[in-house]
Amino acid sequence: AVFQTVFGMIMTLLIAMEFRHSIIRxxxxxxxxxxxxxxxxxxxxxxxxxxxxxxxNSDPYRIGALAVALLALGGVYWLMRQRDDPVEAEGFRE
Known part of the structure; x- marks a missing residue:
């Protein structure tokens, strides 16, 4: 329980830092x-x-829903990265 709490706080801090960085950018x-x-x-x-x-002890439906959301967002991120990588690769060649 202590590990979950501490690691959850660390992850919250990382999310907040990434959010701040994106807003500043x-x-x-x-x-x-x-x-x-x-x-x-x-x-x-x-x-x-x-x-x-x-x-x-959470119900399996919640775990399944989170897993589906994680896979969907991961797929979107992968597709966007595949779209952006060839463009960045051409920029380095020039």
Whole structure:
């Protein structure tokens, strides 16, 4: 229980730091568009934190729903990364 509490607090701090970093990055740019990839990453961190602090006696439906959400967000992040990687690779070649 103590491990779950401490690790949950650490994960909350990491999520808050990533959220702060993304807001600062948006404010420094002129277009003020939030990167979807960053939002998906923050959501993945939040679901991972939920798994860590999850009560071992919770119902299987909640665990299944969290797993489906984690897989869906992971798939979205992977697709977005696949889309962005060829563009970044071409930028390095030039």
């Amino acid at each position: 948006v404010m420094l740019r002129r277009d003020h568009i939030v990167q979807v990839k960053t939002v998906v990453l923050i959501a993945l961190l939040a679901i991972a934190r939920k798994f860590i602090i999850l009560d071992p």
